[in-house]
Amino acid sequence: MTVRDILKMGDPRLLQFAEPVKAFDTPELHTLISDMRETMAAVNGAGLAAPQIGINLQLVIFGSDQTNPRYPDRPLVPKTVLINPVITPIGTDEEHDWEGCLSVPGLRGMVPRWAQIRYTGMDETGHAIDRTVNGFHARVVQHECDHLIGKLYPMRVRDFTKFGYTEVLFPEIGDVEDD
Numbered sequence: 351m352t353v354r355d356i357l358k359m360g361d362p363r364l365l366q367f368a369e370p371v372k373a374f375d376t377p378e379l380h381t382l383i384s385d386m387r388e389t390m391a392a393v394n395g396a397g398l399a400a401p402q403i404g405i406n407l408q409l410v411i412f413g414s415d416q417t418n419p420r421y422p423d424r425p426l427v428p429k430t431v432l433i434n435p436v437i438t439p440i441g442t443d444e445e446h447d448w449e450g451c452l453s454v455p456g457l458r459g460m461v462p463r464w465a466q467i468r469y470t471g472m473d474e475t476g477h478a479i480d481r482t483v484n485g486f487h488a489r490v491v492q493h494e495c496d497h498l499i500g501k502l503y504p505m506r507v508r509d510f511t512k513f514g515y516t517e518v519l520f521p522e523i524g525d526v527e528d529d
């Protein structure tokens with residue numbers, strides 16, 4: 351397993367549409383996912399999309415627990431590998447909350463997201479995933495899957511009075527190196 355470099359905003363590879371994964375349960379896919387898990391853990395991320403390490407595939411991983419110092423108050427999200435995802439909003443309600451991104455280090459912004467979604471896709475062995483979720487879980491999925499269509503969260507910010515440096519907005523979290 352290898353900790354990979356995370357691309358930062360400004361890199362054109364973060365602005366692409368990702369290609370669907372066609373082969374499941376392959377050594378290459380398992381190695382990629384292992385590298386992504388290790389990369390995400392090394393920086394205490396709550397999620398990571400393959401394009402963030404320069405792999406233009408429709409693959410995201412996410413999951414968090416209360417021990418994550420970047421999101422100490424957030425509820426548990428099951429550790430998930432999600433491939434070729436499709437997101438469908440349920441209803442039209444939006445929620446606004448702070449987001450950060452490993453590709454936008456040092457900043458946070460207030461981002462509107464669908465409050466409730468259904469998401470479908472595959473895991474790494476090709477088994478179907480079909481979940482209906484809300485709250486932080488729904489937010490993480492929408493954030494990560496945005497990376498697969500070339501969207502970074504600042505592109506979703508509507509109120510730029512709520513966008514700034516993490517160490518200023520949230521001094522209690524401090525100058526975390528990653529987000």
Ligand code: NI
Pocket residue numbers: 450451452453493494497
């Ligand atoms: Ni991100």
